[in-house]
Amino acid sequence: MLDPSFLFAQSLSGLTAAMFLFLIASGLSLVFGVLRVLNFAHGTFYMLGAYSAYQIVLWIGPGPGTFWVAALGAALGIAVLGGLIERLLFRHLYGKEELYHLLFTYALVLILSDAAKILWGTQQKSVSRPPGLAGAFTLFGVTVPYYNLFILLLGPAIALGFWFMLQRTRVGRFIRAAALDRETLGTLGVNVSGLYTGVFVLASFLGGLGGALVTPVRTIVPGMDTEIIVEAFVVVVIGGLGSFWGTFLGALIYGQVLSFGILLFPRFSIFSVFALMAAVLILRPWGLLGRPLK
Amino acid sequence: MRLRRLPWPLVVLVAAFFVPALGSRFYTFVANDVAIWALFATSLNLMVGYTGLVSFGHAAYFGIGAYTTGLLMKKAGVSFLLAFPAAGLLAGAFALVFGFFCVRLTRIYFAMLTLAFAQIVWAICFKWNEVTGGEQGMPEIPYPSFDWMEGLAAVVPLVGGYRTSEYFYFLTLVLVAACLWLLHRIVDSPFGRMLTAIRENAERAEFIGINVRRYELAAFVLAGGFAGLAGGLFGIFNRGVFPDFVYWTKSSEVLIMTLLGGMGSFHGPSLGALVLILLNQQIVSYTEYWPLVLGTILVVLLFGFPGGLAGAAGALWTRAAGRFRRA
Amino acid sequence: MLEVRDLWKAFGGFQAVSGVTLTVPAGSISAIIGPNGAGKTTLFNLITGHLTPDRGRVLLKGREVNGIAPHDLCRLGMGRSFQRTNIFPRLSVFQNVQAAFLSHRGRGWNLVTRVDRLYRDETVAILAAVGLLDRADDVSGFLSHGGQKQLELGIALALEPEILLLDEPTAGMSAAETREAIALIERLARERRLTLLFTEHDMGVVFSIAHHITVLHQGRVIADGSPDDVRRDPGVRRVYLGEIR
Numbered sequence: 001m002l003d004p005s006f007l008f009a010q011s012l013s014g015l016t017a018a019m020f021l022f023l024i025a026s027g028l029s030l031v032f033g034v035l036r037v038l039n040f041a042h043g044t045f046y047m048l049g050a051y052s053a054y055q056i057v058l059w060i061g062p063g064p065g066t067f068w069v070a071a072l073g074a075a076l077g078i079a080v081l082g083g084l085i086e087r088l089l090f091r092h093l094y095g096k097e098e099l100y101h102l103l104f105t106y107a108l109v110l111i112l113s114d115a116a117k118i119l120w121g122t123q124q125k126s127v128s129r130p131p132g133l134a135g136a137f138t139l140f141g142v143t144v145p146y147y148n149l150f151i152l153l154l155g156p157a158i159a160l161g162f163w164f165m166l167q168r169t170r171v172g173r174f175i176r177a178a179a180l181d182r183e184t185l186g187t188l189g190v191n192v193s194g195l196y197t198g199v200f201v202l203a204s205f206l207g208g209l210g211g212a213l214v215t216p217v218r219t220i221v222p223g224m225d226t227e228i229i230v231e232a233f234v235v236v237v238i239g240g241l242g243s244f245w246g247t248f249l250g251a252l253i254y255g256q257v258l259s260f261g262i263l264l265f266p267r268f269s270i271f272s273v274f275a276l277m278a279a280v281l282i283l284r285p286w287g288l289l290g291r292p293l294k
Numbered sequence: 295m296r297l298r299r300l301p302w303p304l305v306v307l308v309a310a311f312f313v314p315a316l317g318s319r320f321y322t323f324v325a326n327d328v329a330i331w332a333l334f335a336t337s338l339n340l341m342v343g344y345t346g347l348v349s350f351g352h353a354a355y356f357g358i359g360a361y362t363t364g365l366l367m368k369k370a371g372v373s374f375l376l377a378f379p380a381a382g383l384l385a386g387a388f389a390l391v392f393g394f395f396c397v398r399l400t401r402i403y404f405a406m407l408t409l410a411f412a413q414i415v416w417a418i419c420f421k422w423n424e425v426t427g428g429e430q431g432m433p434e435i436p437y438p439s440f441d442w443m444e445g446l447a448a449v450v451p452l453v454g455g456y457r458t459s460e461y462f463y464f465l466t467l468v469l470v471a472a473c474l475w476l477l478h479r480i481v482d483s484p485f486g487r488m489l490t491a492i493r494e495n496a497e498r499a500e501f502i503g504i505n506v507r508r509y510e511l512a513a514f515v516l517a518g519g520f521a522g523l524a525g526g527l528f529g530i531f532n533r534g535v536f537p538d539f540v541y542w543t544k545s546s547e548v549l550i551m552t553l554l555g556g557m558g559s560f561h562g563p564s565l566g567a568l569v570l571i572l573l574n575q576q577i578v579s580y581t582e583y584w585p586l587v588l589g590t591i592l593v594v595l596l597f598g599f600p601g602g603l604a605g606a607a608g609a610l611w612t613r614a615a616g617r618f619r620r621a
Numbered sequence: 622m623l624e625v626r627d628l629w630k631a632f633g634g635f636q637a638v639s640g641v642t643l644t645v646p647a648g649s650i651s652a653i654i655g656p657n658g659a660g661k662t663t664l665f666n667l668i669t670g671h672l673t674p675d676r677g678r679v680l681l682k683g684r685e686v687n688g689i690a691p692h693d694l695c696r697l698g699m700g701r702s703f704q705r706t707n708i709f710p711r712l713s714v715f716q717n718v719q720a721a722f723l724s725h726r727g728r729g730w731n732l733v734t735r736v737d738r739l740y741r742d743e744t745v746a747i748l749a750a751v752g753l754l755d756r757a758d759d760v761s762g763f764l765s766h767g768g769q770k771q772l773e774l775g776i777a778l779a780l781e782p783e784i785l786l787l788d789e790p791t792a793g794m795s796a797a798e799t800r801e802a803i804a805l806i807e808r809l810a811r812e813r814r815l816t817l818l819f820t821e822h823d824m825g826v827v828f829s830i831a832h833h834i835t836v837l838h839q840g841r842v843i844a845d846g847s848p849d850d851v852r853r854d855p856g857v858r859r860v861y862l863g864e865i866r
Contacts, residue, residue, distance in 0.1 A: 038402060092597065098401060099348045103553060104596050106546050110589030118583065226543055230413060237406055271417040278410040282395045285403045480732050487736045488729040491720045494709035501669075501707075502721040502780060503695035504729060 018255030019155030023210035027203030033179035033242030041108035043229025049211025067130035075209035082204025127215035240290020335563035337520035343557035346493030351412025357540030359525030374438030385522020393514030431536030556602025628677035655837035700782030710762030721779035
């Protein structure tokens, strides 16, 4: 009954979903690790990334490089937006209660998603796959689009690049120090304010990039932001808030639980994901690979 | 300053009874909406404002209450008299189970776990078609029967001749007022003081002999129970129960109401419900972009008036009173 | 009253408390002194149940209290104050002390009585004793540092403890404030027949009121005895070179 090629297909689709989620959740986790803020608006950055990519494709018109220019442009645009929000507004809330942070980022969700509605309407939008990756190949009897293969390779590549940045660069060291102990950061001679802006910009970039890259495989609709943000929450909670490899692991687990959950209990796969999140929080609140906060 | 001495909540309640007399079904509808959300927001404030527990999943208990009365009244034909308390009890029971785990966590983890549990409830409501109606929800929840009111009208003047929706509005007023009165007693009791002590300094609270977790759990259960009662009313009022009652954005909406009105005062959340719903009604007649307006209000509030409307009004009052005395 | 037997605690690789043993007789005033980082606060937190020791026992009135939650310890008659001032900042001064009464007398689960009339006289008596009666309705977070310390003492007294543990009761105070605070503590201990154990960095304070002193250095007890014994101890003189004349 359980055909191996079917299982393989399920697992592959779970893996692809995981790579997208990793792109988005890594930004969320980064901001939490350094700023100790859960950014509800991160999902909205993702949605805006998708809409921006669509818009840029529309402007440039079809061509071999169009999609790639659009994806990069969208991610950069969202990075700038994130930086502006942090500089002009968000930093004035540091030192206030967490509730204020949460509600501010939620206010951003409301404002930005309505702005997207004003700009792009409520019709579904889509972007076609870049010409070079339009086809598909067959592996163990499963048809795999080249674009999915690209995503499967891009996810780990970004993870490795990111990890290299954290381990080997000055900024990376500061980010790791901040995730461990924020108080001592200032005494290390770090420009904390600049670091916060930088982290916010980087996280927004990742969110926007995730949104732009998802456009060839998912339609762009209003509401995709509030949906993805809970999924990203699940991922970072499972892996451990603020933990980099935890986020990667969390995304992998999420993808597999979701795609095999559909096999086992077709209607309750979404339930199993949230149940997993609750179980992790109960048994190991700091996540599988995170460490307890002081 | 005699104005301050007036029993304002009572004045508002009495005034509210005359809303249907204005003759507009729309006003009654809005007033009913406000009353229910006032109870929902005040129940949340018992946790957020009084105990210092930021819940991001309070809609779960509202939704459980709504589904409980909805199922009991529509599918089982149970009377409102039983279905209404059942909503509070079941929501409280769920709050007991979920809260048991939540109060073991602190701050952001607490908020995340309340969110996770709420999403579990949402996923069940969304997908369990046989019982909850799934994505389509459960329309056509019946009103409670008000035949006895018509009977009463034969004896007592002035109580008869209203529409069913208006009877339900009166019923809502009475029940919400009773619940708010109970909640007020609770926050003014020694128990309520223990909760504020925990909010102020949980570590110190332990050292004056307060079993912090147990009190937090009690606040969680009470808040959940009252939210369930509000939900029970809302399902009937709304003539249907839908899974988005439980979705996480509902939890944020009620948080915003609480913050808008002011978490520092008992009546703040009710004020927040009133202002937000009236504003919503006004603005949706001009533009479909209500969330944009709401988000902007929220930003202004967070940066300009962290004490909410009640806090801002209190400050204005003190200043005006000071000027008055000096003059 | 209180016995500590061979207590050990390490954080990571750092041995904060190594084999501390000490006894606090009923009705005495005892002090733990030592330079910064000697492990005083850690020892304190081990005794009061904030931290769990790696090894060793704490006995209160002959009863083992390791692993007992702080709220239960409080019922067994142990009160404490904190080094970093620890009050309920947005409650009024009156409410701070009243909350302690409500909790201690087991009224916390009362959901119906109006709270403002309960334990008025008792609270007023405590506020008078710690010299805060005229500030009763002020928001406690706005009190001066010294005032907050007085309030902390008031909260601790409302719990009617038999033994009171004070962690650096004069931390951050001026010389004049310190003198006043110490006079207050000494008077209250005498009037209420309290057993007192406190940590302190100010040597003058310690030698003026303590009957018994334990000196801690790098997590170990290096001297233990009457103020005179400790003053003469060569090991102590080495650690505190220049501080004791």
